[in-house]
Each structure stands twice: as C-alpha cells, then as structure tokens.
Amino acid sequence: MRRGKTKERLFQVFLYGIMVLIGVITLYPFLNVLAISFNDALDTVKGGIYLWPRVFTWNNYREVFTYPNLVIGFNMSLLRTITGTVLGLISTAMVAYVISCREFIACRLVSALFILTMYVSGGLIPEFMLVRKLGLMNNFWVYILPGLISGWNVFVIRAYMDTLPESLTESAKLDGANELTIFFRIIFPLCKPILATIALFIAVGQWNSWFDTYIYCSGNRALTTLQYEMMRILQDVTSATTSSIYGMNEYNAPRTSPESIQAAITIVVTLPILFVYPFLQKYFVKGLTLGALKS
Amino acid sequence: MRPAKGSTQPLIYSMPDPAAPTWGRKIMRQIYQQRYLFLMVLPFVVWVIIFKYIPIWGWTMAFQDYKPHLSFAEQTWVGWKYFVELFHDRQFYLVLRNTIAMSLLSLLCGYTFPIMFAILLNEIGRRYFRQIIQTISYLPHFVSWVVVAGIFTKLLAIGGPVNQLLLALGLTDKPILFMAKGEYFWGIVTIADLWKELGWNSIIFLAAIMGIDGNLYEAAQMDGAGRFRQIWHITLPGIRPVVFIMLIMSIGNLINIGFEKQFLLQNNMVKDYSEVLDLYALTYGIRVARYAYGTAVGIFKSAVSIVLLFLANFIIRRFNDDRAVL
Numbered sequence: 001m002r003r004g005k006t007k008e009r010l011f012q013v014f015l016y017g018i019m020v021l022i023g024v025i026t027l028y029p030f031l032n033v034l035a036i037s038f039n040d041a042l043d044t045v046k047g048g049i050y051l052w053p054r055v056f057t058w059n060n061y062r063e064v065f066t067y068p069n070l071v072i073g074f075n076m077s078l079l080r081t082i083t084g085t086v087l088g089l090i091s092t093a094m095v096a097y098v099i100s101c102r103e104f105i106a107c108r109l110v111s112a113l114f115i116l117t118m119y120v121s122g123g124l125i126p127e128f129m130l131v132r133k134l135g136l137m138n139n140f141w142v143y144i145l146p147g148l149i150s151g152w153n154v155f156v157i158r159a160y161m162d163t164l165p166e167s168l169t170e171s172a173k174l175d176g177a178n179e180l181t182i183f184f185r186i187i188f189p190l191c192k193p194i195l196a197t198i199a200l201f202i203a204v205g206q207w208n209s210w211f212d213t214y215i216y217c218s219g220n221r222a223l224t225t226l227q228y229e230m231m232r233i234l235q236d237v238t239s240a241t242t243s244s245i246y247g248m249n250e251y252n253a254p255r256t257s258p259e260s261i262q263a264a265i266t267i268v269v270t271l272p273i274l275f276v277y278p279f280l281q282k283y284f285v286k287g288l289t290l291g292a293l294k295s
Numbered sequence: 296m297r298p299a300k301g302s303t304q305p306l307i308y309s310m311p312d313p314a315a316p317t318w319g320r321k322i323m324r325q326i327y328q329q330r331y332l333f334l335m336v337l338p339f340v341v342w343v344i345i346f347k348y349i350p351i352w353g354w355t356m357a358f359q360d361y362k363p364h365l366s367f368a369e370q371t372w373v374g375w376k377y378f379v380e381l382f383h384d385r386q387f388y389l390v391l392r393n394t395i396a397m398s399l400l401s402l403l404c405g406y407t408f409p410i411m412f413a414i415l416l417n418e419i420g421r422r423y424f425r426q427i428i429q430t431i432s433y434l435p436h437f438v439s440w441v442v443v444a445g446i447f448t449k450l451l452a453i454g455g456p457v458n459q460l461l462l463a464l465g466l467t468d469k470p471i472l473f474m475a476k477g478e479y480f481w482g483i484v485t486i487a488d489l490w491k492e493l494g495w496n497s498i499i500f501l502a503a504i505m506g507i508d509g510n511l512y513e514a515a516q517m518d519g520a521g522r523f524r525q526i527w528h529i530t531l532p533g534i535r536p537v538v539f540i541m542l543i544m545s546i547g548n549l550i551n552i553g554f555e556k557q558f559l560l561q562n563n564m565v566k567d568y569s570e571v572l573d574l575y576a577l578t579y580g581i582r583v584a585r586y587a588y589g590t591a592v593g594i595f596k597s598a599v600s601i602v603l604l605f606l607a608n609f610i611i612r613r614f615n616d617d618r619a620v621l
Contacts, residue, residue, distance in 0.1 A: 011522060015418055022412070023431045026490070029446045030434075032456075047454050091339055098336040105325055110336055113343050119547075119604070122350020123593025124573060125580040129363070130350055146346050149339060179331040208439030211555065215581070231441045231559065234448065259449075266442050273437045278430055289502040 030270065037061070037263035041256040060264040063256045070265065073226040077207060077269075080143040080225065084206040089199050092149050093191065096157035097183050118151040131216055138220040143212055147205070153198050156287060160194040161187065197287035200280050204273060230265045233258055357590040377591040387592075390575045393481075393568055398552045400485040402545055405492060410538065412493055413500035414530055418522070432494025440491075444559035447487050448474060474560075477568035484556050484569075499541065500534055507533035539611050547604030550596055572596050 031051050036044055037060050039053035048054070064070050098104060099111045122130075127146065136142040164187070172182050188195070210227035217223040236258055277284075326333065357377055359370040381387055412432070419425040435443065450457050451473035458470040473479050511529050520528065554573035561569035570578075572592060580589015 008522070011418075015415060016424075018415060019419065019424070019428050022493070023428055026431050026435060026494075029450060033446065033449075091342075094335050095339050098332050101332060104329055104332045105322070106333070106336070110340060113340065113348075117343065117347045119601070120351060120597060121347070122353050123590065123597065124576050125586055125589040125593055126350035126353025126356065128581055129353055129356070129586065130346070132363075134345075145342075148342060148346070179329075180335060183335070204437050208437075208441075210439070210441055211558075215577075227439050227441050230445070234441060234445045234559065262445055266445060270438055270442060274434070277433070277437050281430060281433065285498055285502070288498055 033263045033266050036260060037267045039260070041260040044260055045257065060256050060260045061268075063261060064264045064268060069221065069224055069229050070226065072222060073224045073229045074268070076223060077226040080140070081203050081206040084144050084147075085199055085203040087144060088148055088202045089195060092153045092198060092202075093157055093188060093195060094183065095149060096154045096161060097179075097187055099154070100158045100161040101179070114149075114151045114154050116151075118155075128215065136216065138217050138223060140223060142216045143206070143209075143223075146212075153201065157191065157194055157198060160191055160287070164190055193283045194287045196280055197284040200277065200284060203276075207269070207273070226265065226269055230262065230269065233262050233265070354590060354594055356587050357594055359587060361587040361590075363586070373587075377588050378595070380588065381591050381595065386570075387575070389567060390570045390572055394550060394552065394571045397481050397484055397557070397571065398549045400481055401488050401552060402549060404485055404489050405496060406542070406545060408489060408493055409496035410500050410534070413497040413504055413534075414526060416497065416501055417504045417530070418526075429494065432497070434494075435491040436495035438491070440555040440559055443487055443491055444556065447483065447560065451483065474562065475564045477565040480561070480565045480568040484560060487556060487560065499537060503534040503537040504530055543604070543607045543611055546607035547600060549603050550600045 028051075032049070035049050035051055035053050038056055038058075039049050040055035040057045041060065043049075043055040065074075095110070095114065099107050099114070101107060104110075121127075131137060131142055131146065136145065168186055168190070169182050172186055177185070208227060210225060210231045213223065213225045213228035214231065218228075355367075358372055358374060360373050361370060416425055416429065419428075449455055452458070453470045453472065457473070458467075461467045462470065473483060507529065511533075512525055515525050515529055550572070552571065554571050554577070557569050557571050558574060572595075576589045576592035576596075579585045579592070
C-alpha cells in the first residue's frame, strides 16, 4: 500500500512536470517574439532578450505600418479572409444541405462528385494551368475561387445536419416553404455550432495562406498579403543569396532591422487568431470529433 | 406552423399518383418538385467540375509535348516519354528519398506522441489545469507555417536559445549551425511539425478516450488494477478503432506531406535534403516551364498515394479480422 502511494506521487510529479514543460515549450517562442517586437532593434542585436523587452519601443510596429507593402498586405489579408469565409461558408453549407436531403434524386451523384475530390486532385501544375487559362492570374478571385469548398468540410457539416430532427423541415414543407427558404431560415441557424467551427477553419486558412500569392499574384503589388510579405522577409533573413532574388532588402530602415520587423509582423498576424480561437474551442473540438468519427 | 407529432412516423408529403404516370414523366415531375435543390447545387457542381475535375483532365498533359498556346487537338502525343525521363533522372530519386524519409518520420512522431499526450491529458485530475494545457497546445496549429518557420529559424540560430542551452549544459563547445547542415533538416522539419500539431492531433484521441465507459475503470480499480494497468488494458484497447482509422488515413496521405514547411525552412545549403516531390514539380513544372514533366511528377504522386491507401486499408482489415477471430 505504502509503495503504491509513492509510485502514484511520482507519477503525478512526472505528469504535471511534462505538461508544464509542453506548455512552456509551446508558449515561450511566442512570448520571446512578443518581447523582441517591443524591444529596440539595435539593442535586440546584442541578444539576451527573453520574456521582457529591455529597451521598450513602439518603433517596430510604427515601422510595420509605414511600409506600403505591409499596409496593402494587411488590408488584402483582411479582405480575402472576410470574403473567403462568408462565401466559402455559405457554399459549403448549401452543398451539405442539398446532399443531406435523402429524397433528392441527384443526391448520390453530387455526393460522389465531392467525395472523390477528397482523394484525388489534379496537382500543382494542372491547377496552375487552369488558373492561367481562366485569367485568374494576378486577380483577387484566385484567393477565393479555387479553394471555395473543401469536400471534408461538406461532410462534417452534413454529419451535423443528419443529427437534426427531420420533423423540423417536414412541417415547414407542409406550410409550403421551398428548400431555399428552409435552408436559410431553419437549417442555417440550427447549425450554428458546426458552422462557427468551419468558419474558423476557413478563416484561419485564408489568413495564413501565402503560397497562392507567391505563385499567382506576385506580379501585382496591390494583391500582396501579409503572410507573403512576411515570407519574403523570412527568406531574406535565412537565405544567404537573398539580394539576388529580390534585389535590395527594402526592409532595412535605420530605425529597425528585418528581425525586429519580422517579430512585429508575427505578433500582428498571430494576435487576431489568439483572440478568436479560445472562444470557439469547445465548438471545434466537438465539430472535429463528430466529423472524424462519422467518416 | 403545424406542430410535428412524434418523430417515429415521418410525414409523407408526396403521395404516389394513383393514375401511375410513365417513368419518364415521373422523373420530370420529381425534378420539377426538387427544382430548388437543383438550383441550389447547380453553381457548385459547375464549380467542382471546373476547379477539381478539369485539373484531373489536365493529367493528359503529361502524355503530350504540351504547348500552352495550342488547343487540345493540336498537341502531339508522346506516350510515356516524360515518365521514362522522370525515372532516369537522378535528382528524382534524391527527392523521392527525402519525401519518404520526412513522411515516415512525421508519421512516426506525429502519430505516437499525440496518442501519448492524449492519454496523459486524460490522467490529469484538475480540470482547469487540463483545459489550460489543452488551449495552449492547440495554439500553434492556428499559426501559419511562415510564422513557425520564422520562430524555428530564430530558435536554432547560432546565438539562439537552443545553442545557448547546449553550450550551458556543456553538450557542445561551439554553436551548431543547425540550419546549414543537411543532416539536421529532416529532424528539424519533424520537430517543427510535432511542435505545431501535437495538441491538435491529440483532440481526436482524447475524444475517443472520453468516450470509454467509466464503469470499466471503476471495475478495474475494484480488482486492484493500478494506473498503468488501466491505461494498458482499458484506455488503449478503447481507442483502438480510432487509432486504426487515423492510421489508414495517414498512410494514404504518406506521400502528400506538402511542401510548405520544406519550402520555408530550406536554404541553398540543405537543398539535397529538403527538396520534396511537390517542390521538384514546382521547380520543373512552373519555373522552367516544363509543364508536361511537372504534371508527370504529380501523377506519380497521386498513383502512389492511392496504392498506399488501398494497401493500408487491406492490411488493417486483415489484421483486424485476425484479432477478431482470436
């Protein structure tokens, strides 16, 4: 009995120790970046900034919002996130609703069309050629259209819709409501928890994406995004042959350094997510579980 | 609104016509009745065909001497020429090795650690502590790879925290150039991936653990089973179905490891270890404008992943049946 107790206590120490360690390893890099973003750039170069800025300054943030590319990028990231999330969410939910109507005669055909996309995709080059043929190069809609609906999200939402009682829509139908009305008036509001989850996923995906800017829109400065600009700075910091790719480093202002600018942008791009996701946590955990277990 | 009475008997709203119309007319009438559903889904069917199926049709490019300005009928067909070329390229095998190595590593770590993490989380008694850890551990999933790559580059820099720690512990006498040595690249990518997705990937396993009947644990405690025996005999068998499903899915996606992390973490000094199939396709397909060749790489990738998916499915089914018989 005595031995069991010490063993148990040891286990508890180990358990909480590991968990605290994981917490620290996860959080420390963010806190460190936060400290650097508020520290004077020249002072940062000396090193030794951990959790707290040594020479406090707002300069890095002020700089971030004086570079035209970063301001344009911020607006564009915001615009694509809002547009992409609204359109994507409505489209995905609509497809999910239609294929959740079992009596719909094309139900299986439409389902199959979307299921197949989850397993086979044309790949990078054919998609690139398609975008070029459609005239979407250097066009805002290239951020929205190619990834409008993900088959995975459709089936997660449908799994949720299947749990709603059928009587709800039946009675509306008897009252002569058409499916479009039923969808917007009854189904859409009832699916709020799962839709919040999917909206979060779409929004995060939009906010975080940089590759489409890199490959489709690098020729148009008006379409640059924050993540893409940050990627360029990052490549400048790491790569030895930077200046040959992008010409002179445009982020080398006297008052700050690429490293400090990068820290400030990191905070700018991370903060919105940090504010939103903890509130949606209980929804996305449920949504993810439901989706994965059903399929 | 008429109140819906009990869900046991669904209300029927389209009674079959007693005058039994012909088959074709019946279909037409049904289509008319469901016109709103058709209307709602039509734009998205058009969308899926354009954006998902035309690129698959684009696979034909790999068998042509593809010239973008020519129409489909005017292209010259070359058969398997580009595939033969692909299999004769030494660079391709290097890239294939990197892809397989990194995907196996990420399968191994990105799969076992989340399960362990979920089990440990479940053992925590204090609810608030557990919730705080969960919330923290999900955070990196929502942060872009651009940010994560920036963070890791900084952590592993010459004067960065990792090197400082190693120096302080006396594990090395001079700073290690982590980002400049190819041999470290696979490990760095794997650890970065683990750091980003540990918490997120554990969600599904944690949910499965929560779904286990609590009575089982009580009964085991009555029988004097300790914590480890409970984990071994109840928790692990309890999450087995979920573990198998996730395994099949990860194996099917083994070759689709993406290229974002490699693209963002690589530099010219580690190219021999960092290039993966997608980056190879990108380089040859778009930058050098050898569209047919790049497409062939994509087709090879798809073919491998489909074969892997079926193989995994088959093996696990066999394995499961054997277990069921025993």
